[in-house]
Structure formats: structure tokens, C-alpha cells
Amino acid sequence: MPKDNTGFFDKVYDLARQIPYGRVTSYGAIARALGAAGSARMVGWAMNGASNYDDVPAHRVLNRNGVxxxxxHFPGTDLMQKLLEEEGIVVKEDQVQDFKDLFWDPVTELGFED
DNA sequence: GGTCTGACCGTGT
DNA sequence: CACACGGCCAGAC
Structure with a gap:
């Protein structure tokens, strides 16, 4: 057996897969949803390996500013922006417009908060 | 097995 | 308002 996934990474991927189409979230939100508030860096690092999964929309994960x-880290130069725009998200200057409106908080949406 | 790094976030000066 | 620093956890060397 391929030695189970790194727990945390697996959670990050699992949560990322649940991001609705046309919505975005932040690394910190994911980290907080997983009960690892503060380890947002880990989420970003986990995303580094998300490229190995076709069902993990890493392009829907931005930082707290919606940048x-x-x-x-995506192939090409503006692939990430392109993917977001294909979902109807407006991106300008590497920043998502109406970010707070498109923001999908897993803690709220999935009820992760205890 | 210790040390550095990383797609972040919050706080302090 | 710009910059510096600490913290969090896991992976790579």
C-alpha cells in the first residue's frame, strides 16, 4: 500500500475539491477549517502537490487579499487567471474582483466550526 | 536527525 | 502606511 497520504495534505485536497464552481477561497480559510489555523503556509505547500490531482482546483485558492x-506555480504565465475567468470570475492585476462576494468559506459553508 | 524553506496570516513598531 | 518578525506543520537536503 502506498503509505497513506500525509493526512493534512489529504484534508486540504479533499476540501479543495469541495470548492463550488465559480467560487474561490483562501489558504488561511482552508487551514482554519481543518483546525490548523495559522498553518496556512502548509496549505500553500500542499497545493504544490495538488498538481498531481486533476480534481483539485488549486486555482480557486488565493490568499486573503484575493490575489x-x-x-x-501554474504552467504557462496566466493559466491560473485564465481558469478563473473561464468560471466567470473577473481577474485584474492578478487580483480577483468582488473577492468578498465570491469568497467561499469552508468553515461557514460546510459547518466545520465546532 | 537537525536545519532550511514554503502558493500565508496576524501583529507590532 | 511600509516593513519586520513570529508562528504554524510538513517535506527536502
Whole structure:
């Protein structure tokens, strides 16, 4: 057996898969939803390996400002922005417009808060 | 097995 | 308002 996933990573991927179409969330929100508030960096790092999963929309995960901080990690130059725009999300200057309106908080939407 | 790094976030000066 | 620093956890060397 391929030695189970790194627990935390698996949770991050699982949560990322639940991000609705046309919506975005932040690394911190995911971390907080997983009960690892403060370890948002880990979420970003986990996303680094998300490229290995076709069902993990890493492009829907931004930082708290709604900025495409990880766009440089996508193949090409503006693939991340392109993917978001295809979902109807307006991106300008690497920043999502109406971010707060498109923001999808897993804690609220999925009721992760205890 | 210790040390550095990382697609972040919050607070302090 | 701009910059610095600490913290969180896991992976790579």
C-alpha cells in the first residue's frame, strides 16, 4: 500500500475539491477549517502537490487579499487567471474582483466550526 | 536527525 | 502606511 497520504495534505485536497464552481477561497480559510489555523503556509505547500490531482482546483485558492499569489506555480504565465475567468470570475492585476462576494468559506459553508 | 524553506496570516513598531 | 518578525506543520537536503 502506498503509505497513506500525509493526512493534512489529504484534508486540504479533499476540501479543495469541495470548492463550488465559480467560487474561490483562501489558504488561511482552508487551514482554519481543518483546525490548523495559522498553518496556512502548509496549505500553500500542499497545493504544490495538488498538481498531481486533476480534481483539485488549486486555482480557486488565493490568499486573503484575493490575489493570485500562486499563479507562478501554474504552467504557462496566466493559466491560473485564465481558469478563473473561464468560471466567470473577473481577474485584474492578478487580483480577483468582488473577492468578498465570491469568497467561499469552508468553515461557514460546510459547518466545520465546532 | 537537525536545519532550511514554503502558493500565508496576524501583529507590532 | 511600509516593513519586520513570529508562528504554524510538513517535506527536502
Amino acid at each position: 493570485l499569489t500562486g499563479k507562478h
